[in-house]
Amino acid sequence: MKIAVCLNHVPDTASKISVGPDNKSIDTTGITFVVNPYDxxxxxxxxxxxxxxxxxxxVISLGNDNHKESIKKALAMGIDNxxxxxxxxxxxxLSVAKTLANEIKAQKAEIVFFGKQSxxxxxxxxxxxxxxxxxxxSVSVVVALEIEGNKVKAEREIEGGREVVETELPVIITTQKGLNEPRYASLKGIMAAKKKAIEEKAPETVSNYTEVLSMKKPPAKQPGRIIGTDASAVPELIRxxxxxxKVI
Structure with a gap:
């Protein structure tokens, strides 16, 4: 059985993000990149x-050489190739999906895991x-998973609760926090990862279907105002x- 994981290399959510000079991308100066948390x-x-x-x-990743940092972490955790x-x-x-789908097909993977979002x-x-x-x-936002033979039983989060879905292989599962607790790479795993090669392939040329016209930061939060300190302020507050x- 072939099991694939699609992995992305993303800015650390603790990093301070600024818009780049082109106003269409982020400024990566000083940004720390990590494995996408959901991945x-x-x-x-x-x-x-x-x-x-x-x-x-x-593990399959689409991107430049910087992505090798996250790939190596997955290899150190125990991924084979x-x-x-x-x-x-x-x-x-859509272009990412088409490119990854081509490689998943080439790998003949029967079970594919994604993080629920990047x-x-x-x-x-x-x-x-x-x-x-x-x-x-496909089953998305999965928080519990059972696979027996060709049968798949997944529990997924929905608004206000959870639902149980039954399906069959081949299947794509997108994972949500709560499904498991990711292991730390052991010293043995880190040493083993150094011997594992990362196969590099040139992805097929695809045309994007959307274009980023501009990026901008949200407006700064306005300072609060104190209307009053007792019940006499209530009419003005309502107004x-x-x-x-315009919330009421």
């Missing part, structure tokens, strides 16, 4: 699935797009909420 749950679930069912794991679809180009979500653009659609392109079943803020 860590995907890596852990791939490892757990292999431990239970056997097979071979592969790695593929970097090497490019300096910026892809939109924290850089937060679109949360690439996993489902890949499933549609490949004709795979402001109705006429100025």
């Amino acid at each position: 860590e749950f995907a890596v852990e679930e791939a490892l757990k699935t292999k431990e239970k069912l056997g097979g071979e794991t592969v 790695a593929v970097l679809l090497k490019t300096d180009e910026i892809y939109d979500s 924290v850089d653009y937060d679109n949360g659609v690439v996993g489902q797009m890949c499933a549609e392109l490949l004709g795979y079943n 402001l909420l109705k006429e100025e803020v």
Whole structure:
């Protein structure tokens, strides 16, 4: 059985983000990049699935050489093989999905794990797009997973609760916080990762379907105002909420 994980290399959410000089991208000066947090749950679930069912794991990432840093972390955690679809180009979500789907097909993976979203653009659609392109079943925002033979039972988060979905392989699963607790790379795993090669491939040329016209930061938060300190301020507060803020 082939188990694939799609991994992204993203700015640390603790980093201070500024818009770049072109007003279409971020300024990466001084930015720390890390494994996409939701993808860590995907890596852990791939490892757990292999431990239970056997097979071979592969991590796939689309990007430049910097992505090797995150790929190496997945290898140190225990992933068997790695593929970097090497490019300096910026892809939109559908182009990312098409490129990853081509590699998943080439790998003949039956189970594919994604994080539920990537924290850089937060679109949360690439996993489902890949499933549609490949004709795979798909379950998103998964917080519990059971695979027995060809049968898949997944529990996913929905607004106000959870639902249980049953489907079959091949399947794409997008992972949510709570599915597992990602392991730390052991010293043995780190040393083993140094011997694992990262296969580099040139992705097929694709045309983006969307274009970023401009980026800008949200307006600065306005300072608060004290209307009064007793009940006499209530009429004025209600007026402001109705006429100025327009929330009631």
